[in-house]
Amino acid sequence: MNTQTIIKPLLASSIVAAFTISSPALAEGVSAGTLIENTASATYEDGEGTKTVDSNTVQVRVDELLDVTVTSLDSGAVGASPGEAVLTFEVTNQGNGPEAFVLTANPVVTGNDFETVVESIAVDTNGNGTYDPGVDEILTAPETTAELAADEAITVFVIVTVPDGVADTEESNVELTAEAVTGTGAPGTSFDGQGVNGGDAIVGATGADDTATGSLIAGITTVDLDKAVSLVDPFGGDSAVPGTVATFTITAVVSGSGSVDALVVTDIIPDGTTYADGTLALDGDALTDAAGDDAGEASDADGITVDLGTVAGGAIHQITFDVTID
Amino acid sequence: MKNITKMVAALLAFAAVPAAGSAVAQSQSPITLSGDVKAVETSVDAAGNTVTRLVEPDVIVPGDRLVFTTDYANNGAEAVDNFVVTNAVPDAVRLAGDADPALTVSVDGGETWGALSSLTVAGEDGTMRAAAHADVTHVRWTLESVAPGDNGRVEYPAIIR
Structure with missing residues (x-):
């Protein structure tokens, strides 16, 4: 209830700025769990001089937004021949709180000339943008990223095997899907109490999941x-x-x-x-x-x-x- | 509702009521201020019209629109003059782009005031540029006088950064 009014019979004093001017660097959105506080104050003159009065303070906590994007980092179809091939993706936490994402690679895509076998999903541990076997961490099932900070992006490799017998210029797509661990759904879906600091987690415009497609083209020479x-x-x-x-x-x-x-x-x-x-x-x-x-x-x-x-x-x-x- | 904590300011007026309370009571402010915040919910009705409603801000995330309101009332027997209501704009929000262009605002923490279009701020390279809605740190409203028994409401729209 907010009907209570507080009266502060203070003597005249200047209004104190309740907030500093310099904001922290707010990238894509204010962090989940942030408290927004608002207090109004008024000055006026009566027969005795200038008086000041403050309102009550209202507080609202910013909830956690669940958003993710997945993009292919390959500039085009990756040339491949029978054996191992690597597709490169970027997964970005577009939300405003820390969140981990479950990754799923799907090699069965409509229109494929051939289908690959997904061997593993790896994270670019050393951040060099290239899959380094034995260095870059291979995720174990269910393939789940570490908790990504708001706006953090990681590079993810999908390692597939191209079957024998593919013909030159045949193409195949592999889809990588990332889903927020907290949950996915229609934008606006709320997960009560599962956000930062006990706040709610809300599915954002992306549905808290996203899929990108990487392409392979057989180069048989x-x-x-x-x-x-x-x-x-x-x-x-x-x-x-x-x-x-x-x-x-x-x-x-x-x-x-x-x-x-x-x-x-x-x-x-x-x-x-x-x-x-x-x-x-x-x-x-x-x-x-x-x-x-x-x-x-x-x-x-x-x-x-x-x-x-x-x-x-x-x-x-x-x-x-x-x-x-x- | 658990998400909203509407706090009453901790400093209460009655902390120092002496035995001869009547003298203090007479010096209490005749003016009351009551702040509130609502979320703006936009939907489309069956006829395809856009409907906006002010709702309790149960769930708010970046990009959502809030309206901060302050109700004022003069409960005293005398008029008060030069009535100025000042509201600091919380860091986590920015003044909405469709706020009243005539609204008196400050972009420097309340040092200087004016319509947004009249204000400038130092850009990252040190040169001055026109102030934008996101630069606003305070808003305020000035009334020449509030008569006994008068009340009203001031408000500003904000978008969560």
Whole structure:
């Protein structure tokens, strides 16, 4: 009841500011459990001078808002091949009080070309944004985050296994859902007494849960090598006689949406022929015969080796070299 | 209701009533102030009209709207003059953007007063900028005189930060 009125027969005094001006840094909302207190005061003049009177103080406690967002931190579909793949998410406590969240990863999403198997959900313990096996904590079922402070965000990894037999460019989505431990529901749903300091906890606009989707795209990449030869004999013809120069062309065709790493093309010098020094070339550009100074090396004894490194799908490289028929 | 603690200020008026109480009683304030706070609940009725109601602030969270009210009354036999009601705006709320533009406010803890549009505050880079609703620290109302038996209500709307 608030009908009682308090009279303070104080002598004239200046009004005291009941609150300091500088507020604490209030990020997204005032913290749950905060008491809002309000007192009015009045001054007036009667026949005896200036008088001051205060009102009663009303208090309201701010309740705990339950809100969470989940977003995918992957810039696009993550390239994957059969085996382990990692999807990265961010879970943010958008509420105004400390709250933990239950995480659920769902690999069965409508429209998936293939389905992965969720192996584990891990928290980016060392905060480097990359999944580090053995370092980043793997959550045990039921996968629940630590209590996140208001506005705190954590990075979460969902580790999945891509099955064998997926075809190139097939896609698969994995959903990560976070739900407030206190509870979820329609915005406005109240959990009496379950908020900070015994206050209520109220479901906010997010419903106290959120889901984000991470995408995988199968990058299955193949390499095809094709070798051709052309002959120029000493007489200007194309017969294979001693002294004829044979030019070999090896064409490496990389197909698929992914890429291949450490692609090295080697060939031997055929019996009965001799490598023509200084003729090794990659895509028309000469390479030295020596090892270590560029991508290629060549010798009569060891043949040719060209290190193409990482090659993306769709690339074509041509390696040429000459031999002379003995 | 457990959530609301409406406290009566601890300092009571009658702490020092001497034996000759009548003299003190005569010096008691003829003015009474009674503060209250209500939450503003907005809903849509069957006809699609938006309905706002003032309700007890059972459950309040950031973004909710409150109305702070102060009822005043002159219970004395004499008029009082230069009647000024001052209300500090709690840190946890900001003055609502649709508050009366003519409301007299302070953005410096009650040092200087004026309509919000006339006030400035120091920005983070040290330069002065126009004051915003969130900068308001106090609101106040001034009445030239309150006649015996008169009463009224002043109020301001606020949003929980």
